[in-house]
Amino acid sequence: SDHLVLRLGHTLDTQHSVHKAMERLGDRLDYYSRGQMKLEIFPGSQLGTEREMVELLQIGSLDMTKVSASPLEGFAPAMKIFSIPYVFRDNTHFWKVLNSDIGTELLTGIEAFRLKGLGYYDAGSRSFYTNEKPIHTPKDLVGLKIRVLNSPTAVQTVRAMGAAATPVSWGELYTALQQGVVDGAENNPPSYFLSKHYEIARYYSLDEHTSVPDILLCSLRTWNQLTEQQQDWLAKAMSDSVIYQRELWQQSTKESLQKVIDDGVEVIYPDKQAFVDAVTPFHESLADTPAGKLMRKIKAM
Amino acid sequence: MRTLIRFVDKLLAGTLILAMLGILLAVVWQVISRYLLKDPASVTEELSRFILIWVGILGAAYAYRQKSHLGFNLLVQKLSPKSQQIMLTIVELLVILFSTFVLMLGGKELVVITLELDQISASLGVKMGLIYTVLPITGVLFVLYSIINIYNLWIADSKESL
Amino acid sequence: MEMTAIVLIVGFFVFLLMNVPVSISIGLATMIVIVMNIDLIPAVTTVAQRMAGGINSFALLAIPFFVLSGLIMGRGGIAKRLIECAMALIGALPGGLALVNVVSCMLFGAISGSAVAATSAIGSFMLPEMKKAGYDPNFSAALTAAASTTGMLIPPSNILIVYAIASGGVSIAALFMAGYLPGLMVGLALMLVCFIVAKINNYPLSARLPLAIVFKKVLAAIPSLFLIVLVIGGIVGGIFTATEAGAIAVVYALILSVGFYGEVKLKQLPEIFLKSAETTSIVMLLIAASTAMSWVLSIESIPQTMSQFMLGLSDNPIVILLLINLFLIVVGAFLDMTPAVLIFTPIFLPVAEQLGMSPLQFGIMIVLNLSIGLCSPPVGAVLFITCAIAKTKLEAIIRPLIPLYVAMFVVLMLVTYVPWISEAIPAWLGF
Ligand code: NA
Numbered sequence: 001s002d003h004l005v006l007r008l009g010h011t012l013d014t015q016h017s018v019h020k021a022m023e024r025l026g027d028r029l030d031y032y033s034r035g036q037m038k039l040e041i042f043p044g045s046q047l048g049t050e051r052e053m054v055e056l057l058q059i060g061s062l063d064m065t066k067v068s069a070s071p072l073e074g075f076a077p078a079m080k081i082f083s084i085p086y087v088f089r090d091n092t093h094f095w096k097v098l099n100s101d102i103g104t105e106l107l108t109g110i111e112a113f114r115l116k117g118l119g120y121y122d123a124g125s126r127s128f129y130t131n132e133k134p135i136h137t138p139k140d141l142v143g144l145k146i147r148v149l150n151s152p153t154a155v156q157t158v159r160a161m162g163a164a165a166t167p168v169s170w171g172e173l174y175t176a177l178q179q180g181v182v183d184g185a186e187n188n189p190p191s192y193f194l195s196k197h198y199e200i201a202r203y204y205s206l207d208e209h210t211s212v213p214d215i216l217l218c219s220l221r222t223w224n225q226l227t228e229q230q231q232d233w234l235a236k237a238m239s240d241s242v243i244y245q246r247e248l249w250q251q252s253t254k255e256s257l258q259k260v261i262d263d264g265v266e267v268i269y270p271d272k273q274a275f276v277d278a279v280t281p282f283h284e285s286l287a288d289t290p291a292g293k294l295m296r297k298i299k300a301m
Numbered sequence: 302m303r304t305l306i307r308f309v310d311k312l313l314a315g316t317l318i319l320a321m322l323g324i325l326l327a328v329v330w331q332v333i334s335r336y337l338l339k340d341p342a343s344v345t346e347e348l349s350r351f352i353l354i355w356v357g358i359l360g361a362a363y364a365y366r367q368k369s370h371l372g373f374n375l376l377v378q379k380l381s382p383k384s385q386q387i388m389l390t391i392v393e394l395l396v397i398l399f400s401t402f403v404l405m406l407g408g409k410e411l412v413v414i415t416l417e418l419d420q421i422s423a424s425l426g427v428k429m430g431l432i433y434t435v436l437p438i439t440g441v442l443f444v445l446y447s448i449i450n451i452y453n454l455w456i457a458d459s460k461e462s463l
Numbered sequence: 464m465e466m467t468a469i470v471l472i473v474g475f476f477v478f479l480l481m482n483v484p485v486s487i488s489i490g491l492a493t494m495i496v497i498v499m500n501i502d503l504i505p506a507v508t509t510v511a512q513r514m515a516g517g518i519n520s521f522a523l524l525a526i527p528f529f530v531l532s533g534l535i536m537g538r539g540g541i542a543k544r545l546i547e548c549a550m551a552l553i554g555a556l557p558g559g560l561a562l563v564n565v566v567s568c569m570l571f572g573a574i575s576g577s578a579v580a581a582t583s584a585i586g587s588f589m590l591p592e593m594k595k596a597g598y599d600p601n602f603s604a605a606l607t608a609a610a611s612t613t614g615m616l617i618p619p620s621n622i623l624i625v626y627a628i629a630s631g632g633v634s635i636a637a638l639f640m641a642g643y644l645p646g647l648m649v650g651l652a653l654m655l656v657c658f659i660v661a662k663i664n665n666y667p668l669s670a671r672l673p674l675a676i677v678f679k680k681v682l683a684a685i686p687s688l689f690l691i692v693l694v695i696g697g698i699v700g701g702i703f704t705a706t707e708a709g710a711i712a713v714v715y716a717l718i719l720s721v722g723f724y725g726e727v728k729l730k731q732l733p734e735i736f737l738k739s740a741e742t743t744s745i746v747m748l749l750i751a752a753s754t755a756m757s758w759v760l761s762i763e764s765i766p767q768t769m770s771q772f773m774l775g776l777s778d779n780p781i782v783i784l785l786l787i788n789l790f791l792i793v794v795g796a797f798l799d800m801t802p803a804v805l806i807f808t809p810i811f812l813p814v815a816e817q818l819g820m821s822p823l824q825f826g827i828m829i830v831l832n833l834s835i836g837l838c839s840p841p842v843g844a845v846l847f848i849t850c851a852i853a854k855t856k857l858e859a860i861i862r863p864l865i866p867l868y869v870a871m872f873v874v875l876m877l878v879t880y881v882p883w884i885s886e887a888i889p890a891w892l893g894f
């Protein structure tokens with residue numbers, strides 16, 4: 001055919017800001033390339049889970065995917081930095097780091113794994129939500145079964161705060177929360193709202209322990225087949241898409257919080273210092289590891 | 302030859318029995334540990350899923366040996382004995398085609414890629430490539446059993462069946 | 464794109480008619496179309512990866528567990544006591560055992576939220592018993608497959624959660640409430656078919672038993688009935704998830720059969736474990752191959768192309784809704800429920816909303832519709848399971864399935880054109 005089509009698969013639904021940003025990416029790619037490059041998006045896990053789609057990129061049968069930095073830890077150990085709590089002071093610090101050499105190095109680091117990192121999307125900060133009692137201090141977490149992401153660092157983080165880390169698959173989580181198999185979970189406001197978990201977990205405690213960005217990946221095989229001109233178009237379109245998504249994310253976070261408050265959810269703004277203190281031993285235990293060294297560099301910024 | 306095939310059959314059956322027992326123990330422990338321990342087991346979910354992949358794929362070869370896969374034999378039954386014999390041979394060849402390309406070649410490539418990139422599973426820390434070795438192994442077994450089926454189809458005496 | 468669809472469908476049917484196993488037929492057809500579109504090595508590697516990915520799911524663990532507990536219950540005297548109890552209670556009705564089957568499937572599907580779990584659990588001990596009582600095994604297999612789908616509508620239900628997320632705005636709690644009435648209606652419609660089939664075929668009627676004996680049979684079944692209490696209580700009480708309940712069921716069945724009744728010997732266990740691994744793997748290979756096929760369908764955008772064509776056919780709401788339903792029934796025959804919900808909700812929900820249908824009602828409609836697809840050949844996990852357990856052929860259960868399809872289709876039409884059925888209970892509860 002007369003134009004090149006890139007296929008992009010992801011696990012989110014079409015309401016999500018990242019999906020909308022990908023649509024913008026497609027529009028901008030079409031615009032910069034004057035119709036010579038197009039993007040075809042496959043939402044809602046049609047093509048597989050996050051990890052499986054990363055494998056398809058490595059195999060070379062899919063061009064692009066979006067992945068949370070957290071499961072990427074299994075492929076690229078440096079990515080574990082995002083699952084460690086309170087590495088970043090605030091959103092400004094977080095983006096300063098991502099836009100610095102550290103952020104770029106993390107992306108280029110995954111080229112050894114046949115993947116080309118195109119850029120970061122905002123996925124906000126993750127906070128606890130619970131179904132029985134509100135979380136005001138880390139002490140309130142003691143003895144609670146909290147669902148965590150399937151990542152060793154995520155498990156250690158929740159343990160460091162005193163809760164029992166319980167891995168439950170995303171699909172079973174709603175029922176697990178409803179029936180009390182777990183006492184709570186943790187996620188960013190838009191996910192808490194869109195997943196409907198607020199219907200049963202009525203306490204949302206904004207302790208903002210981790211900030212795990214989303215990363216847009218391209219198969220290195222696909223990337224190397226593109227001409228320099230085409231790579232340039234894709235990079236330009238991506239940076240437009242990233243700016244657009246960060247705006248959408250802010251808006252979506254605000255709206256999601258407002259909607260859960262309107263629904264009667266108790267949103268708590270705890271004293272974050274108590275949580276930061278709770279994970280200090282965990283930070284110290286990492287001191288001699290590569291992640292610990294990277295953490296010191298980030299904290300110094 | 303006969304002894305070797307008998308050994309492979311036994312080994313396959315033994316592995317499946319142990320794998321089933323493993324899945325059961327893993328999930329039972331997952332429930333118990335949540336109540337007995339302050340810190341529930343975090344590896345059982347992944348462990349049981351991985352064993353399930355092994356039971357599902359490897360067991361398919363055992364089921365093929367037992368001829369218990371679902372099929373549609375209404376048309377083939379209407380053919381003459383000679384044509385049936387030829388048709389069944391073609392079916393075995395198609396199974397060999399699938400096993401060679403998808404299970405052996407595709408499965409091997411998947412193992413190589415995931416091992417080379419050193420992909421580690423999230424909670425067990427197991428190499429994903431090792432989990433995927435079930436694909437080429439099953440491919441080899443399917444090809445073996447298909448060849449045995451073809452041999453059995455073309456020898457006259459059923460007592461000599463392998 | 465069209466070429467891919469034709470090759471996939473024609474290829475699959477040619478292999479199927481040649482008597483290539485169904486799972487390998489799906490795999491071969493999929494392999495051929497992927498190779499047509501990308502290089503050989505990435506193509507076959509992708510098929511292999513999708514196959515492994517398709518069965519890398521914790522929820523699927525319900526299959527080996529319920530197959531295993533079913534086998535143990537069947538041999539260990541549990542099923543026998545349960546069925547004697549049920550027979551004592553409603554066996555005197557025409558088709559009593561079939562009615563028991565439907566009720567058990569509804570109960571089990573309701574608590575486990577998985578049609579696959581219900582079929583494995585109920586099928587494993589009801590199918591042999593129905594055969595002994597003189598029922599046509601093909602009818603029993605078809606009935607178990609159809610009845611197990613009621614659990615998709617009666618909460619809790621994982622597929623309703625998937626729909627709620629795909630629709631981007633429906634409350635899961637409201638959807639759960641909406642599912643009760645349609646789920647019960649499907650169950651009752653199937654029981655009506657059982658009643659009629661039993662009358663026509665003159666299935667044996669048990670004599671009404673004296674009250675003392677009924678009481679004795681019920682008492683004898685109490686340890687066995689406690690299994691259901693344990694499973695339901697454990698899930699509802701938040702002690703374990705529906706999948707974990709399967710493992711608990713195995714342990715309890717083992718304690719009862721080996722320890723208490725002594726009808727299963729320890730040295731028989733390896734053989735029982737092997738048998739359940741075999742049944743499990745037949746289903747797993749099918750799910751694995753179907754997952755690879757769904758991937759090709761999705762990446763070639765075949766479903767979208769087909770549905771756009773469909774919507775160009777009429778502008779009458781009643782006709783469009785009927786067309787959507789017929790289209791989804793065809794889709795459901797080939798595609799698994801979860802990918803079908805994820806692919807078609809974003810496409811058809813806006814159309815349905817334009818026609819004045821609420822997202823709540825549409826959700827119930829699509830799930831009921833795909834439930835029919837779940838028990839329609841050629842691709843359907845519950846069919847594969849019942850056929851494997853009943854040791855019967857896919858083509859043999861198509862005829863007995865027809866009256867059951869009619870019953871389900873009638874309920875589907877009611878759900879499609881009478882919003883009250885889906886919306887009354889949620890509205891009454893204030894959603
Ligand atoms: Na259910």
Ligand code: NA
Nearest residue numbers: 796836842843
């Ligand atoms: Na089907």
